[in-house]
Amino acid sequence: MRYTSVAVAAALTMVSISTSLHGQRPDDQINEKSLALLQQGKAARAAGNLEGATDLLESAVVVDPRNRQAFIVMAEVAEARGLPGKAIRLYREALLLEPNDVDALQGQGEALVAKGAIARARQNLARVKVLCKGGCAQANALAAVIAKGPPVTTAQVVPPKAATAKE
Template structure:
C-alpha cells in the first residue's frame, strides 16, 4: 500500500513530462511570422532605422521566443547605441537558447569589455576558441577587443573660475 501511491505519482509524472516534450516543436522550426519580422528588422537596421528595427525584432522575439537571431540583432543594435548593459542581457537571452552560439559569445564578450568586465570577456574568448577549434574571425575580433581594453572614460573638467585680484 505504501508503494502504490508513490508508483502512481511517478507514473503520472512520467506521462506528463513525455506528453509535454512530445508536443513541442524542435528548435530549428522557428515560427514563420517571427522569421518574417526578423527579416524586416534586419532591413530596417540596414536602412538606418534603429528604433524601427528594435520594434520589429522585439515583435519577432515575442511571436517566437526561441528566435535566437532576433536577440542577437537587438544586442548588436543596443551595443551600437552605446547600451552595452542591455546588449549583454540580450546576448545572455540568446545564449540561454544555445549556449554554444559563437556569434553570441563573441558579441557578449565585446560588450563585457566595453563595460570593463575584461575577466568575464576572457572566459567568453576561451569558450569561443574551444568551439572554433581553428582560427575564426569571432575569436580574433574578441581577442583584439580584450587587448585594446575598455574605453577610457574622460571626466569632464570644468575650468576654474577666475578670482578677481585684490588691489
C-alpha cells in the same frame, strides 16, 4: 485488484506524457512570422532606424521566444545605441537558447569589454577558442577588442562662467 489500479495509473501517465511531447514543436522550427519580423528588423537597422529595428526585433521575440538570432541582432542594435549592459543581457538570452553560439559569445565578450569587464571577456574568448578548435574569425576579433581594452571615457569639463565685472 490491487495491481489493476496501479496499471491503470501507469497507463494514464504514459498516455498523457506522450501526448504532451507530441504536441511540441522542435527547437529548430522557428515561427515564420518571427523570421519575417527578424528580416524587417535587420532592414530597419541597415537603414539606420535603430528604434524601429528594436520594436520589430522585440516583436519577433514575442512571436517566438526561441528566435535566438533576433536576440543577437537586438543586442547588436543595443550596442549601436551605446547600451552595452542591455547588449550583455540580450546576448545572455541567446546563449541560454544555445550555449555554444560563437557569434553570441563574441558579441557578449565585446560588450563586456565596453563595460570594462575584461576578465569575463577573456572567459568568453577562451570558450570561443575551445569551440572553434583553433583559430577562427570570432576568436581573432574578440582577442583584438580585448587587447585594445575598454573605451576611454573622460569626464566632461564644464568651463567656468565668465566673471562679470561689476563697475
